[in-house]
Amino acid sequence: GENVEQHPSTLSVQEGDSAVIKCTYSDSASNYFPWYKQELGKRPQLIIDIRSNVGEKKDQRIAVTLNKTAKHFSLHITETQPEDSAVYFCAASKNFGNEKLTFGTGTRLTIIP
Amino acid sequence: SAVISQKPSRDICQRGTSLTIQCQVDSQVTMMFWYRQQPGQSLTLIATANQGSEATYESGFVIDKFPISRPNLTFSTLTVSNMSPEDSSIYLCSVEAELTVTEAFFGQGTRLTVV
Numbered sequence: 001g002e003n004v005e006q007h008p009s010t011l012s013v014q015e016g017d018s019a020v021i022k023c024t025y026s027d028s029a030s031n032y033f034p035w036y037k038q039e040l041g042k043r044p045q046l047i048i049d050i051r052s053n054v055g056e057k058k059d060q061r062i063a064v065t066l067n068k069t070a071k072h073f074s075l076h077i078t079e080t081q082p083e084d085s086a087v088y089f090c091a092a093s094k095n096f097g098n099e100k101l102t103f104g105t106g107t108r109l110t111i112i113p
Numbered sequence: 114s115a116v117i118s119q120k121p122s123r124d125i126c127q128r129g130t131s132l133t134i135q136c137q138v139d140s141q142v143t144m145m146f147w148y149r150q151q152p153g154q155s156l157t158l159i160a161t162a163n164q165g166s167e168a169t170y171e172s173g174f175v176i177d178k179f180p181i182s183r184p185n186l187t188f189s190t191l192t193v194s195n196m197s198p199e200d201s202s203i204y205l206c207s208v209e210a211e212l213t214v215t216e217a218f219f220g221q222g223t224r225l226t227v228v
Binding site for chain 1: 154
């Protein structure tokens with residue numbers, strides 16, 4: 001089955017700097033890659049996703065890049081703010097809507113004011 | 114977006130007892146998923162519940178321990194049976210909803226403590 005690895009497990013950056021979180025997946029058939037943000041005591045919420053027919057997607061300060069050949073995808077947060085502090089999870093699925101999501105191990109991001 | 118109501122939000126239970134967690138969705142969905150999230154850990158899929166068929170369990174999870182019901186397209190329950198302290202965790206239900214963009218939505222979670 002699919003295996004998703006995520007790095008780093010913790011990340012601290014100064015407010016205003018950029019943060020990058022990386023994930024690799026094992027199943028070349030995977031074609032949907034979402035990123036979730038989970039604040040303390042709350043449910044995971046989708047922040048951005050990308051499908052395998054696209055190499056990059058951006059939404060304001062957040063972007064995701066996908067390298068299908070290398071089977072890795074990354075989350076980029078620019079101009080970080082204190083409210084970006086949370087745990088971030090990547091995930092992968094090969095037939096989203098009919099197949100499960102496999103989650104990475106998570107990255108605890110701390111923004112230092 | 115899909116609205117998921119999950120209850121209870123938390124419970125403290127005695128070992129050896131069972132707890133049933135309910136998940137109600139405001140729209141019809143084909144698949145519902147049950148996850149466990151241990152403190153500081155990622156989400157681990159317990160099982161996938163389709164309406165009208167047996168749930169599909171992931172490796173390490175069995176029906177006798179985590180029976181699931183899916184009586185219709187908007188509702189599901191997960192029971193944690195014969196609980197032990199190792200079952201203390203957050204349990205989340207999730208659905209994959211097709212809207213203008215497809216995304217997965219999560220219930221608010223059930224924080225279970227077994228004493």
